[in-house]
Amino acid sequence: MKIRRTLATAVVAAVTTPVVLLSVTPALADAKPSAASRAQQQGERDKPSVEELKEAAEKAQKAYDDAVAADKAARAVLEAALSDDAPLAVAAETAKQEAALAATAKENADKALTDAQAALAALPETATAEEKAAAEKAVTDAETAALSAGDAKAAADEKAATAREAADDARVAAVREYSKVQNAMKEALKAKEAADKALADAEEEETEPDEPDCVFESKLKTVVTGLPSKIVAGSTTDFSLRVTNGTDKTLDEVFPFVYFHATDKSGYNVIDKAFHLQWSTTASPAWKNVEEVGSAGSISPLKAHAHADVKLRLKVDAKAPAGDGLAFVAGDYINDESCGGNLPTEYAFELLAAGSAVDDVDDAKPGKSTPGTPDNRAQGVTSTTPVDSGDSVATGSLASTGSPSALPQFAAAAGAAVVLGAVAVFAVRRRNADSAS
Template identity: 85%
Template sequence: MLATAVVAAVTTPAILLSVTPALADAKQSAASQAQQRGEQDKPSIEELEKAAEKAQKAYDDAVAADKAARAVLETALSDDAPLSVAAKAAKKEAADAATAKENADKALADAKAALAALPETATAEEKAAAEKAVTDAETAAVSAEGAKATADEKAATAGRARDDARVAAVREYSKVQNAAKAALKVKEAADKALADAKDEETEPEEPSCVFESKLSTVVTGLPSKIVAGSTTDFSLRVSNGTDRTLDEVSPRVYFHATDKGGYNVIDDAFHLQWSTTASPTWKNVDKGSNAGSISPLKAGAHADVKLRLKVDAKAPAGYGLAFVAGNYVNDDESCGGNLSTEYAFELLAAGSAVPDDVDDAEPGKTTPQTPDNKPQGGTSTTPVNSDNADNTADTGALASTGSPSALPQFATAAGAAMALGAVAVFVSRRRKAGSAS
């Protein structure tokens, strides 16, 4: 009977029994469908929506089960629970039985003391009455002792039943809690998969920028010999040879150099600034940044950007290239640019004397090479994007050029990466920023 009462007190409501199957079903819908179809066959939006609905239902059921299990737990822990009431009553009975035994023991002791205190002059009737009192007290004491033992056992049994019910309720609630947490994780994963799929479906395609040979970028005034520790001013002319206005044109200039051995890259020794008539204050050209912006540049027009190069005095003697290119982005998000032109120069150690008639650096005629070092021939027009220039810092192979300088393969093979790729990324970021506003 007692075991039946314990089971009845902690039996989990029927809703709890549905949590695990529902959770498993949601996991099957959310995670296993891809395996059934094959790894490369992505689920459709409709399938992901159904999986999310199942996961949501499993989670809702788990939350309801959690609430029901908590109610069971609170009932089991309550002093008003049937087993708690029974344990309390049994404990009181045991306490009353203990008191009754104490009284019976005292009564027996008093009866014995009264018998022993009878005087020699006591009558036979008095002796008989005292002896009977002792016998009755002994019988009562034995009965009280048995009643106490029975009450103690009953109280212990009732207490264990109450405690077992409480432990069982705590365990059941813990299981349901874990099921709810697992259901939440499945739901969140299903929701994320659906959201990601919708984002992929609605995300605009990345812009495809085009090569524009009629956008020219020409450097003037950059000497072919530069001394470390010096400051050199030169200019860049950007010309729009197309038949349309380019809404925003961004010149890009990047300096790359090595020591004479060709293995020690010293790009960080070069610091470039720009200014224009419209923006006369000198501004730094950080790695990956444009050398100003021309907005707009009309068809057939040109614009000049002033450039100032500062070279650290600690830079060793060596050889370098200036990569020059131009990108454009229109208001309709069409974009493009030219490929970079390379201007070779010699870097002299700090304190070196430079002749007054030193020639300006001219667009170099190098021998372009593919990444596997196979010569291609022709004039080098290396794509430029200083975002990725430092990725080639460890390149040490040398390539011959039209000048006496030995320039790294960096200059002829990959340069500083793709200008059109840089402007495409810019357009993509601008598009996303516009959609978020």
């Protein structure tokens, strides 16, 4: 659902953006649009029209059709190149046969030489001088013929090898060229499918009816209990999150949001990936990984002035360095004609190196309530409303401001969260009810 994803992204982006960007102040945010807002506005201006997307889809279709035709032609060329009737293949076969004939001629010449030498050796002592001269000449002639046959065979073998190599190279080249054509066709198909999808999405968006404005209310409260103020790397910590409905009506869907942000002692190296969060409820007791950024299940529904609890389990990588962290806790809700949530509350904690000993650790304390949000006083009555175990996306609401955190390196992050959160407020003013699930 676009609203919740936008809100969660606003908080997470605020705490993970480089320090230089995070140094923006709320006063500056009031004076001029944030970088995220300007980028969003620029994206809207650059968004292509349906007609432009149709033209792009037509061009992509033509390019694909041309690629298919080129593939057909290239396949014919490849088949011809691989055929035994290919000119180089024919030349290689001819040279091979000539080499075979030369080898036979060489064998015959060698045999003739052997026979002549044997005849000379077999002459009796009574042979005449003429007979000896004739036998010696036969050996000399056979030797000459054998040498000539050997040279002819060597030349034929070399010719055959060269012809065979040329034919093989031609086949390899033909396969490579066809592979290029195939890859071009695959890329053209990808481009066509992307263009078709972009057009279909734009046409569907164009035909969707306008939904009424969402009346934003900030009457939700999220409170964490049991989160220690000191957490040791490599440990597992169980705590809970209570979401309270501060409105006078039942909320159709409520989405808890929990996000852990930390740096090492330098305050610059972000180590958020060392934190792994799971959630569980009475209705859905099996522990589930928080797959989406900040998602901690969904509550559907939550009655007026009632609350529901979510059990949470935090696992920290043993290799995580010592540092300082904040747990951002918030919630959003969606109704037919209203939506809302609470600005994230910061819970500061110290991250200790693996193996550190801790005794009598106090719970992490929440920062000040953000202006315009419920305070931390108890609200309403107890609710047994179950938390959904479905795939609803739970995200945060807006960014936190003003918390008197003991972590100076997070002060800039809180300021940037205000800027990005202000953008998120305008994002929730308008929503599509059909995309809320």
